[in-house]
Amino acid sequence: MRVVFVLAGLGAGGAEKVVNLLAHHRLAAGDDVHVIALNATDSTSYFSYDPRIQVEGLSRIGKNSRHFVTMQRVKDLRRRFARIRPDMVVSFLTKINVITVLATAGTGTPTIISERNNFDVQQMSRFWRWSRPMAAFAATSVVVMTERARARQPARVRKKTIVIPNPVTPLPRAMPRPDAGRRVVAVGRLDRQKGFDILIASFAQVVERVPDAVLTIYGEGPERSALEKQISDLGLQEAVHLSGVTQVPGEWVSPGDVFALSSRFEGFANVVLEAMSSGMAVVSVDCPWGPSEIVQDGTTGLLVPMGSKEALATAITRVLTDTELRGSFCEAGPPSLDRFSTSTVLAKWDETISQAAGRPPLTVFADA
Template identity: 40%
Template sequence: MSLGLTSVPSLRGEGVLAASARRAPRIALVLPALGAGGSEGVVSFLANQWALRGWQVAIVTPEADGTAPYYALSPSVELRRLNVPVRRYGPMLGAAMTARRLHLLRRTFLELRPDLVVSFLTRTNVLSVLAARGTGIPVIVSERNNPEMQSFGPVWSRLRSWSYPKAYGLITMTQGAMDCFPREQRRRSWVIPNQVHLPPDIVPRRNGNTVAAVGRLVPQKGFDLLLEAFAQIADLHPDWKLVIWGEGPERERLTAQRDALGLAGRVHLPGVSERPGAWIETTDVFVLSSRYEGWGIVLMEAMAAGLPVVAFDCRFGPREMITHGEDGLLVPDGNIGALAASLSLLLRDHSLRRSLAAHARLSARRFSSENVMAAWDDVVDAALNARRL
């Protein structure tokens, strides 16, 4: 089955709470890390919301002890770090570290005895299903990217094919992503997009003629394509600059590309914003240049903040958010010239920017925290009731 926001009622939680009247539900959320990122933001949001209701919530990550989370967490949320951080290892050491991670994850599940485990991202999903085998603990796995464009190698692909049918259910953020999985891997399925939840301490300081892009500095985000597009229009708009927020392995290559294009004084790469969402404060136009996405939460955050946006029509996410010409501009996937033309149109037309921004703010309400939380409540309700039965 598939659950979209078109059929989601408003936030309630009564179903789960009524079914769990004897005691508060115990939920364990598992993901690779708690740094800056879309999945990390979703997990932090869910944990805080459920803890606010009095539920017992634990977040389990392989991170090293003492690693500080990027997003604020309620003091009621328990953090369990396995101290086996995810990083690149050689084949032999990598296999050993994965085995240790699996052992510690299973031991943590047995200690926590959660009513439900919700796991995020493919390799962590596989380990969560394996770790819960024989415990009676249901596991819901959540894919957060475009399965068509991700390759995990033959071993992890086979493990996913074997383990996902044994999970209680599968969550994706778009129907397109869900359709990538064989029927046996999605016997129970829900489509739940990311929520848009802007930090309350954002103070707009705009009118600085700033185009912004946000994301990890990796090929997926297409910042190399964005640099090429901006180079085509930079001379037409000499008072505008481009800021690419984020960190990652492509920093050196992107910096070299920027300099080769003669954009050293026009393009800045300041790293990760000091506070979640702080990049919104100084942005006048937002651009999503990704080659592919699972959803593209920063695009929705920009729309909710009342920014004019332009995005590649990549799979998946932007088309679900943007109605072209009404609340944003969609550009043919990967077309650098079209991206340059759309950006140039926005930069020279103040009334268009204002109109798109106003409609973007209204469109973003479809993905409010209340609506998305209600969808997650339905999933938890179904899993807990099935376990009792």
């Protein structure tokens, strides 16, 4: 089967990671695999690709209007599809899904679209908010990552919507210090969605209670300057560090005792999976969607209400200072994630792709 995966870029994000995993899995199964990144100018990727996988960027540098750029991308992508002649197209993220469905319209090519974020609350213009459900109606199948996301689909779309969470991939084991754990780690793009402003404000309270606590935030984004100012205004320069993007995927795990998620909303919160699998204790806000489908509150981590900086600070302080509790979360986390194993998730993807293509499912899975 000739499969084309379409995504926005080739950076360090969750969608890029899943596409990389799927592309190599389908290659191992004998497929002819192509990856097209609409916002990339070339094939340079944070995640390495086998040279047999055709990776390309379609971005054009220019100053045209947004609507012109969107329609140009539809035309460019349609031309690529005409050249590649795919048996299956799989796209990721709302805007890319819309462009992909428009590019495959009238071709008869089975198209699976995957929503990776919380489409109820993510900021979109009127055009994209209107186009998103239209793309879902037109697609062969729709993949979402949580049951709550599936429940939010229109009834007609819900019937062809499949829940496939992100897989948890092996990361280096965290190196906890059971008797003196004071290291808190957070990871994500430095934007409003991730709520690092909330986390930093909460951490000011943590430091009052645990003076030697340190918070390291990994990631880059448009909010860096605002977050740096917030850190300075709160006098947290010695306690809070913005450390950029790690050079090695998953490298952020090793310096942490506690992982904190402060997002205002998520599509799934894959970093929570990664942190738990590495043996870190997790404190997460119970944002829509994802954390409550991963963390068993009080057993594998702590969930705190959204909007309460005090509750987040109290939970982080509790896990930092309670050695027994922290140790129990570290032990209970990894075994609770079997349903997110790579083989289980890939099997669901293979079944979804096979059904959309009208072909028998694969019988061999690459469990990486």
